[in-house]
Amino acid sequence: MRQAITNWQTDQKTDTGRKQKPQYRSALRVLVSYGAEHRMTFALVVLCTVIAIAAELLQPYLVKIAIDDNLMAGKNDYGGLLTICAIYFGLSILGLLFSYLQSNLLQNAGQSIVAKIRKQLFGHITKLSMSYFDKTPSGSLITHVSSDTEALNQLFNQVILTLLRDGFTLVFILVMMFQLDRTLGMYCLVLLPLIAIIAVAFRSFMRNTYQMARTRLSRLVAFVAENLSGMSLIQAFHQQKAQAEQFKERNDAYYKANIREIRTLVLFNRSFDLLGNLTIAFVVWLGGMAVLDRTLEFGVLYAFITYIRQFFQPVIAITQQWNTLQSATVAVNRIWGVFDIRPEVEDKPQPVRIEREAVQGRIDFNRITFGYESGSPVIHGLGLHIHPGEMIGIVGTTGAGKSSLISLLCRFYDVQEGSILIDGIDIRELPQAELQRIVGLVQQEPYLYAGSIIDNVRMFDESISRDEVIRACEFVGADRLVRRMKDGYETKLSERGSGLSAGERQLLSFARIIVFRPRILILDEATANLDSQTEQLIQQALKVVSEGRTTLVIAHRLSTVMQADRIIVMRRGRIVEEGKHHELLAMQGYYEELYRHAQGGEPGANRGRFQGNFQGSRAANPVTG
Known part of the structure; x- marks a missing residue:
């Protein structure tokens, strides 16, 4: 058939x-x-x-x-x-x-x-x-x-x-x-x-x-x-x-x-x-x-x-x-x-096999170019090299290309020029099933299915035992949350996990990461919709799950990435600045502008330039202004 x-x-x-x-x-x-x-x-x-x-x-x-x-x-x-x-x-x-x-x-x-x-x-x-x-x-x-x-x-x-x-x-x-x-x-x-x-x-x-x-x-x-x-x-x-x-x-x-x-x-x-x-x-x-x-x-x-x-x-x-x-x-x-529709992203006839335990976690973006439509690239010749176990913060305004970069690493799309390597192997050579086990993604709105907490953490994979799920929840601090529920780990969640707060859903998504043990971890705006107290809990869980893993964190809140080993600043599909938090502030460039704006302070000349740009955009578009 x-x-x-x-x-x-x-x-x-x-x-x-x-x-x-x-x-x-x-x-x-x-x-x-x-x-x-x-x-x-x-x-x-x-x-x-x-x-x-x-x-x-x-x-x-x-x-x-x-x-x-x-x-x-x-x-x-x-x-x-x-x-x-x-x-x-x-x-x-x-x-x-x-x-x-x-x-x-x-x-x-x-x-x-x-x-x-x-x-x-x-x-x-x-x-x-x-x-x-x-x-x-x-x-x-x-x-x-x-x-x-x-x-x-x-x-x-x-x-x-x-x-x-x-x-x-x-x-x-x-x-x-x-x-x-x-x-x-x-x-x-x-x-x-x-x-x-x-x-x-x-x-x-x-x-x-x-x-x-x-x-x-x-x-x-x-x-x-x-x-x-x-x-x-x-x-x-x-x-x-x-x-x-x-x-x-x-x-x-x-x-x-x-x-x-x-x-x-x-x-x-x-x-x-x-x-x-x-x-x-x-x-x-x-x-x-x-x-x-x-x-x-x-x-x-x-x-x-x-x-x-x-x-x-x-x-x-x-x-x-x-x-x-x-x-x-x-x-x-x-x-x-x-x-009749064929996937644009397909495995090679003879893909390269790689043991997940043997993955070190080195990532190389070699002058990649990508656009959702031909002739309109959103990432332009971007080059980035990440060491094994390094935590990288990725910041920039909306439309800078942050999420597109992550989608390419997960191979939701293929690059149009250049290549993305993991431990020196082009991800296009890897089977998608193995790549998705190597790269774990925690999104801004973690999706929970209708089913028990056990099944949601192990994603209905019966090969993962109940004890493994419980240990993972304890590891990220979600166990106390689950124990408070009437049926504990057998509690049935409705579609999308309604009834749980954003922070509780995010903790369960971190438990998934522990269960599936990816070597590379991606957090895509994982703390964007959380209050300050919940964000602290998530930050603690983040430290736990990122230990020993290459971690990429996309964040609008700069406090989420201030402790990162390196922060890259993206603008219009390019990396415009790169360094640690204090190094970027010392540059008094685009990152410092983002930081001062987030703090609500007065960055002097940069603040004036930002206000001038903002007022100019309001004059050009009084409706959105």
Whole structure:
């Protein structure tokens, strides 16, 4: 199945590697490959379908025998009629049994396939590069994993079941009609071109309609997801009314697309209703004259009319699944469109292996250049060399490139020029899994999952024992916090750890570092949102976790990095100053300006220059000023 995905992805790319629009047939070909391991199940489904349909379609033929060979012939063969009734009843039970088996077998196979696709889709999304998530709304990804796979689920629940059962029914009915009377059967063949014309006329229009509805639903879900994640900001700035207006626009657009979809479906189905009624009237008129002329038996006419009615039931059923088929088609294309996206950051075919315990922690940034968009670099030819076990403070105003530098070290992105080395090895040569074990990251807002404290500290890795987690929490000072909770380490946290303070969440994130023992530690604004007392606790924990590790600390609060072995000052993607705290102050440069501003003091000439720049920016932008 993975090979099938790879082949499909290869088909979708040009020689230059650019992605083309996924093709419907290619996607379905891959979908069929998922059913290869269920081929025996699908063979049994077909067998059960044939038996169930045969049992159902033989019933009108039995009635025809009873009418022509008994009632119309004037016989009083009650035993023969009783036998026919018994066979009729037996066929009904047989049809019910094999229909039940057919549905269950198909659903078991279908649910297994959909569950596997959903699992692979989620796994593929988690392997995509950060650049993909920068450009893709989270609501769109939620739609892929939930709504699109649910549409795929309906493909097996409804569409395939209907196509199998009703498709065979149509074929068998045609066979039975020709068996009864070839002349009437030939007349009924005129229906097939009419059905094909109606289907072709509606097909492209209906597909565009369903595509529009799915796209607008995705936009609606994305908008809701973004608003829920930023609800505190919306309420703080009283944006409820403005956001409600935007939601109304998207909701109305989705509503109109749904109405258009329903109108199209109703018109499509009613066209077949009209065609079916006209056909029955035609057969009654033509067959009735044949019965009166004694060229056709009445039982044959009865059975023929019954088959005509049964002929249009599967046609209508198939057309009623048309919208589901279209939705599933769009969903398949969207899902495999995600599968078609390759991570920008990938492991080399033969990566370099390195033992984590053997890592010394030397880091070299060799004249690196990087930009999120081509032609707009945010880091320009930066060179930085960090010794093993050294603590480096990284400071600078917003937009200086601090977090971008750290993202490159974690290899969320790849540098466009230059290289980043750990112990002399280019990080692009290392497997990402090993790099992420070597480099530990503590972010400004540590993410906690819904689950116990034990699982959050060990990140659901069962190979890490409970005792190791407890020792790690004791090491960073989080044990007292956990012990105060009702269920201790088994306390269930809600999503994002709501109910815990920022400092408590940060302590648990430090415990993670102890558990996973990375050789290089990165703290990205880890104390930015903490009060002074909590910051002191975090500072103590920082000293503990940084001991023996190469540590990079990004900080807006200069007090966080004052004791660092070295501080680098970044501005517009470049290192403009470098040294210890007192050395940088003695330079009376950009760092001293940042320090005095943070202290709220008067740095003399530098203070005047800073105020002049600030006032100039206010004059240029009075709204933000």
